[in-house]
């Protein structure tokens with residue numbers, strides 16, 4: 001993806017989780033990271049150095065496209081989720097505006113995908129980032145990679161657009177409210 005010019009380098013927020021710390025789900029019902037989705041990815045991301053994360057995701061039977069192989073959309077979701085967890089390091093809420101994926105190698109069921117992502121630059125509300133997913137280990141062969149543009153939003157984005165039932169449940173859950181607040185930098 002051709003990034004726009006005049007990008008600023010990303011700034012790790014002073015209160016960001018320490019390198020190595022597990023980030024945990026931002027929402028229990030999230031298909032990417034939530035524990036409440038039976039067939040979700042259950043992707044676990046960890047803070048890295050600077051504005052980077054690492055993550056792991058094991059391909060399950062429910063994630064197939066062709067027999068014995070991961071569905072491309074599921075792999076794109078794993079990349080999207082890993083990129084989304086960079087929010088924790090910026091302490092900014094941002095949603096995916098654009099995601100460009102290269103599928104380099106097929107990924108069989110039961111494979112553990114080793115993902116990493118980093119922010120490459122920021123311009124206003126626009127956050128440019130890149131991710132890879134590797135086979136066999138963190139330094140293994142690249143199977144998938146992505147370039148993304150995330151756009152900063154406020155919590156109101158979810159309150160305004162989300163289905164009332166789930167928004168009400170989230171707002172009634174103190175733990176969820178705490179997690180949403182953790183992204184917001186006080187003005």
Ligand SMILES: CCCCCCCC/C=C\CCCCCCCC(=O)SCCNC(=O)CCNC(=O)[C@H](O)C(C)(C)COP(=O)(O)OP(=O)(O)OC[C@H]1O[C@@H](n2cnc3c(N)ncnc32)[C@H](O)[C@@H]1OP(=O)(O)O
Nearest residue numbers: 026080081084093095096097098126151158170171177180
């Ligand atoms: C207590 C309540 C509980 C709440 C709890 C919540 C906790 C949540 C915590 C953390 C959540 C993190 C979740 C991560 C999950 C993984 C990531 C996902 O999968 S997210 C889902 C998929 N993405 C969407 O659904 C976005 C849908 N799109 C939109 O809503 C809008 O398009 C949005 C917000 C992205 C932008 O809309 P605009 O009206 O705000 O802004 P405009 O002016 O259109 O864009 C801003 C700039 O970005 C560029 N831009 C936007 N989209 C672009 C694109 N596709 N390609 C290139 N440029 C783009 C525009 O050209 C503009 O640039 P110029 O400022 O003029 O330079």
